[in-house]
Amino acid sequence: MKLDVVVTDKSGKPVPGLDLKDFTLLDNNQPTKILSFRPIDEAAHKAHPPVEVILVIDTVNETHQQVAFVRQEIEKFLRQNDGHLAQPVSLFALTNDGMDVQSLPSTDGNALAARADKLDDKLRAVDRAGGGWGAIERFQLSVKAMLEIADAEAKKPGKKLLIWTGFGWPLLDSPRIQITHETQQQYFNVIVRLSTQLREARISAYSVNAGMPGVGTFLYTDFLKGVPSAQKTSVSNLGMRVLDVQSGGLVIVPDNDMTAQINRCVQDAQAFYTLSFDPPLAAHANEYHDLKALIDKPKLTAHTNTGYYNQP
Numbered sequence: 001m002k003l004d005v006v007v008t009d010k011s012g013k014p015v016p017g018l019d020l021k022d023f024t025l026l027d028n029n030q031p032t033k034i035l036s037f038r039p040i041d042e043a044a045h046k047a048h049p050p051v052e053v054i055l056v057i058d059t060v061n062e063t064h065q066q067v068a069f070v071r072q073e074i075e076k077f078l079r080q081n082d083g084h085l086a087q088p089v090s091l092f093a094l095t096n097d098g099m100d101v102q103s104l105p106s107t108d109g110n111a112l113a114a115r116a117d118k119l120d121d122k123l124r125a126v127d128r129a130g131g132g133w134g135a136i137e138r139f140q141l142s143v144k145a146m147l148e149i150a151d152a153e154a155k156k157p158g159k160k161l162l163i164w165t166g167f168g169w170p171l172l173d174s175p176r177i178q179i180t181h182e183t184q185q186q187y188f189n190v191i192v193r194l195s196t197q198l199r200e201a202r203i204s205a206y207s208v209n210a211g212m213p214g215v216g217t218f219l220y221t222d223f224l225k226g227v228p229s230a231q232k233t234s235v236s237n238l239g240m241r242v243l244d245v246q247s248g249g250l251v252i253v254p255d256n257d258m259t260a261q262i263n264r265c266v267q268d269a270q271a272f273y274t275l276s277f278d279p280p281l282a283a284h285a286n287e288y289h290d291l292k293a294l295i296d297k298p299k300l301t302a303h304t305n306t307g308y309y310n311q312p
Contacts, residue, residue: 001279004159005293005304006272016041016271026292032277041271049158051269052105053089058166060094060138069210070165073258075113083110087269099145135170142169150197159202163265167209168240188230192286192309198247199305205247208261209254226307228288248304282310
């Protein structure tokens with residue numbers, strides 16, 4: 001089983017130059033042997049293929065005004081450095097019809113910005129008058145789109161950074177939303193599939209948002225612990241920010257400089273480490289295992305997949 005690990009200092013900057021001896025990998029809090037170790041950095045050990053950046057413009061969960069602002073910020077990001085991108089970037093748009101691929105990966109930021117500028121006819125935010133049912137529909141459409149991306153990217157080599165622009169789909173934490181045991185099992189199956197596909201696709205997910213932190217900004221932190229069974233499943237375990245952290249990515253605190261937020265996410269492509277290990281024998285299907293990567297140096301933090309589902 002392979003893991004990509006980004007190690008950051010206290011300022012959040014990726015740290016290159018570490019050795020295997022600096023890492024400890026814990027599987028269910030037990031040290032496990034690291035079978036292979038490969039450092040990746042821009043100077044000495046470049047990634048082959050290059051790390052791909054996937055930018056998702058969410059028109060389903062955002063208002064028209066928010067989508068327009070997001071598009072402007074993405075264009076600013078793409079036109080930096082005269083349009084010369086450090087990483088290949090692809091554009092996706094989530095619409096009422098599902099996930100729409102707008103471009104193949106490219107390092108030509110100017111061409112991608114021109115493509116993004118022509119999205120106005122397609123970018124139509126969903127009517128939020130549906131209340132609770134509208135939230136459920138947006139949740140289902142968004143999670144389905146995330147699954148489609150993970151399934152498609154699992155067939156392609158290399159590491160990917162998936163950057164979702166906007167606050168993401170509803171967390172559905174309201175006590176008014178009740179689910180049956182059958183629905184719990186269905187959501188648990190989705191959690192297992194999405195966790196596995198994101199890891200096998202080598203996708204780290206990120207959320208970038210415009211505006212200021214609100215009351216529910218950090219509510220997702222209540223659902224970060226891995227789900228061991230269907231009986232323990234909550235709909236909120238499939239929240240966007242939950243998936244960000246569990247996939248080894250980040251949740252960026254909202255502000256009005258989304259271009260800088262995207263740049264913060266993309267810098268994780270500059271230096272990271274690829275490890276592999278053998279998972280232990282599983283006693284049953286979908287046996288959840290907690291994962292932690294520890295660094296034997298002060299003030300450094302490792303970001304990687306926080307768990308996996310083991311199979312017999």
